[in-house]
Ligand SMILES: [Fe+2]
């Protein structure tokens with residue numbers, strides 16, 4: 001990230017002003033708006049603030065002292081933001097209370113995947129999207145894909161035995177299996193470049209709406225809290241189980257628009273890789289964790305449902321904008337964003 005995005009309200013204003021100075025005690029008591037976000041799952045100010053708090057644990061923030069990462073006052077703000085986000089998730093998804101026999105975990109996850117009857121963004125991209133819409137799609141996805149797999153890696157030290165081995169097997173592929181050019185995040189960066197976009201992480205953060213940032217914040221929330229280790233496993237399992245077919249469609253859409261292998265390699269890779277990951281994730285990782293500790297079963301399924309819920313909202317918001325012939329981004333033309 002080259003520079004912090006513009007603030008979107010009192011929370012990000014106060015956060016960015018605080019982070020500009022060396023670590024110190026910060027007073028957030030003036031931020032009463034924290035509890036007032038009417039739609040926390042798409043609130044611009046709340047989701048951007050949370051995304052930036054989490055970013056300190058990934059690539060860091062430009063011009064921000066790395067010691068802020070573990071500053072207790074900053075963590076205090078993050079905890080308040082997470083509390084609002086988590087309560088909104090529980091409202092939207094319901095409480096984690098579905099139980100299932102460990103040996104049926106993969107079937108229960110499959111049922112969640114099959115129940116997803118939201119509008120299909122991948123079908124739209126395959127058949128109808130314009131070049132500008134495909135660019136918008138890549139910009140939305142860049143919020144996660146340029147650090148693909150990292151949020152799920154937080155689960156590694158929280159697992160042991162068979163589910164840990166399964167997660168490592170998946171993540172090894174996500175990180176290129178020893179080949180830097182095959183790191184999925186790097187392959188996504190190459191796709192962005194083939195589309196004429198800036199592949200620097202955070203280059204388009206100002207343009208990415210809260211409803212998209214929420215899909216990434218969900219992963220960071222679940223990955224960074226040990227108590228949610230079941231949910232981050234369920235999230236990854238469903239992610240892998242629902243990836244192969246949409247990625248084939250995205251690749252087809254890019255080819256339809258005349259883009260070549262550099263643009264499509266990331267998506268083609270996922271058609272193959274995730275067909276393999278799907279089984280490891282559902283049976284060995286999610287099923288393996290449930291066999292180890294069946295008390296985590298409801299959380300595993302909840303993580304999957306949370307992913308399905310936020311992704312459906314994201315796809316609907318993007319498609320609604322396109323149907324109205326609007327940009328789905330906060331600022332319109334991506335090329336103009338690139339030159340900001
Ligand atoms: Fe991947």
Ligand SMILES: [Fe+2]
Pocket residue numbers: 170174240273274277
């Ligand atoms: Fe994968």
